[in-house]
Amino acid sequence: MNSSVTVVGSGIVGLTSAILLQESGFDVKLIARSAYDKTLSSKVGAIWFPFEIHPKIKTNTWATLAYRRYETEVMDGTGVKFIPFITAYTADSNIDWTSQLPAGKVRKATSEEIPKGMQMAFVSEVPLAEPLLYLPHLFERFIAAGGEFQQQELLTLEELAALDSTVINCTGLGAKSLCNDDDLHPMRGQILRCEKMNVASFANATQKGGLSYIINRSNDCVIGGTDYENDWNESIDPADTELILNRLKSSGVSQEPEVLEVIVGLRPRRSAVRFEFDSRYSNVFHNYGHGGAGFTVAWGCAIELAEILSRK
Numbered sequence: 001m002n003s004s005v006t007v008v009g010s011g012i013v014g015l016t017s018a019i020l021l022q023e024s025g026f027d028v029k030l031i032a033r034s035a036y037d038k039t040l041s042s043k044v045g046a047i048w049f050p051f052e053i054h055p056k057i058k059t060n061t062w063a064t065l066a067y068r069r070y071e072t073e074v075m076d077g078t079g080v081k082f083i084p085f086i087t088a089y090t091a092d093s094n095i096d097w098t099s100q101l102p103a104g105k106v107r108k109a110t111s112e113e114i115p116k117g118m119q120m121a122f123v124s125e126v127p128l129a130e131p132l133l134y135l136p137h138l139f140e141r142f143i144a145a146g147g148e149f150q151q152q153e154l155l156t157l158e159e160l161a162a163l164d165s166t167v168i169n170c171t172g173l174g175a176k177s178l179c180n181d182d183d184l185h186p187m188r189g190q191i192l193r194c195e196k197m198n199v200a201s202f203a204n205a206t207q208k209g210g211l212s213y214i215i216n217r218s219n220d221c222v223i224g225g226t227d228y229e230n231d232w233n234e235s236i237d238p239a240d241t242e243l244i245l246n247r248l249k250s251s252g253v254s255q256e257p258e259v260l261e262v263i264v265g266l267r268p269r270r271s272a273v274r275f276e277f278d279s280r281y282s283n284v285f286h287n288y289g290h291g292g293a294g295f296t297v298a299w300g301c302a303i304e305l306a307e308i309l310s311r312k
Contacts, residue, residue, distance in 0.1 A: 003027050005309065006163045008154065009170030010034065011041035012131075012298045013287055015138040017168050020302035022145045024310055030142065031163065033153040033174065036135045040172060041294060043265040045191065045215040045222040046134070047085060048126040050097050051205055051292035052187060052227065054272045059293070062300025064100040069299040070127035079133025079218070085126045086202035088118040093206060098122055115202055116252035117212070128201075129295050130217050154178065161281035166309065168285050169278075173268040175288045181274070184289055186266035188231035190240040191224040195258040204251070212247040223248055223257055227292070229269065236262045267292045275301060285309075 003026055007018040010032035018028045036042060048067060053059050073080040086109055089095050098106045106124035114121045143149065154160045157179055160167055169175060176184045196216055203213035211227045226240055241262055248257065270289030278284040285308070287301055 004164055005166045006031060007168045007170055008160055010036045011039035011172055012294045013290060014170035016298040016302040017170055017287060017305055018142050018147060020306045024306040029148045031150045031152050036139050040265045042131045042135055043263045046129045046131050046295040047215050048296050049203055050296055052269060053291040053293040056094050060096050060100055062297035063097055065300035065303050066297055078137045079130035081128055082125050083128050083201060084123055086121050086123050086200055088121045088204040088206045090206045117250055118204055161284050166283050168287055170287050172288055173266055184268060184270050185230050186232055187269040188226060188228040188233060188266055190226045190264050191222050192244055192259050193261040193263060194221050194223055197221050197255055199253050212251060234264050236264055
């Protein structure tokens with residue numbers, strides 16, 4: 001087993017990969033264009049919810065592994081806890097994930113529990129990993145275990161491959177230019193960070209272009225959202241803010257949110273997560289394209305990655 005690995009990317013996928021590789025006995029260096037607090041991962045609601053990620057079978061496996069890992073991550077200061085979450089579904093939805101959860105952690109919602117606009121929904125007990133607490137916790141854990149961090153921008157795959165004998169590419173949307181990946185594209189999300197509300201957390205992703213959710217966290221809540229394909233606009237759109245607020249009202253929430261911040265992020269969307277060795281640079285392993293489910297599957301991907309590298 002080669003003991004030296006460099007992970008490129010400091011979002012949730014990069015950090016979990018780095019930590020799992022450390023736990024598996026590798027010496028790990030982390031390189032990224034930006035620190036963790038400037039990544040897409042720092043902006044999101046970060047609840048366990050398989051949203052816009054493929055392929056389905058692999059996603060369900062990774063999500064299940066991550067769910068179990070999150071059970072061990074619930075500690076003071078990590079920002080990880082399990083909360084009840086209402087998720088809408090239709091006859092066409094992928095609901096395989098419900099059969100992967102531990103017994104007693106998911107059930108069908110009653111008609112009284114279902115927000116307006118949903119026909120059917122599940123209530124499940126799922127992990128919430130608050131990015132403003134969890135990302136710094138993971139980074140500090142990585143450094144405390146002997147990890148090294150270097151801020152550096154890489155422009156080509158050749159440059160990335162030259163970093164180490166084994167390199168893990170966790171650059172998210174940055175992989176589009178780095179790998180000339182035509183399949184990878186942005187899915188623009190705009191969200192509102194608000195004062196905490198006395199409302200059950202829920203998500204309705206059953207209608208393309210009509211994404212609506214609210215996630216209550218320790219000190220605030222996240223209300224969303226948008227799911228615009230191939231939209232590179234990182235500027236705040238006031239029309240989207242109105243749209244998000246109107247969708248919240250139409251779901252039956254009468255309380256007026258007190259908006260603290262409007263946030264825009266670009267999810268790395270792909271027809272399938274790229275999880276493989278590069279065909280040209282055999283020392284490079286790609287782990288990107290997780291769509292809107294980075295926090296949902298990152299630990300699962302990291303676990304499988306560590307197993308693959310340990311067998312080399």
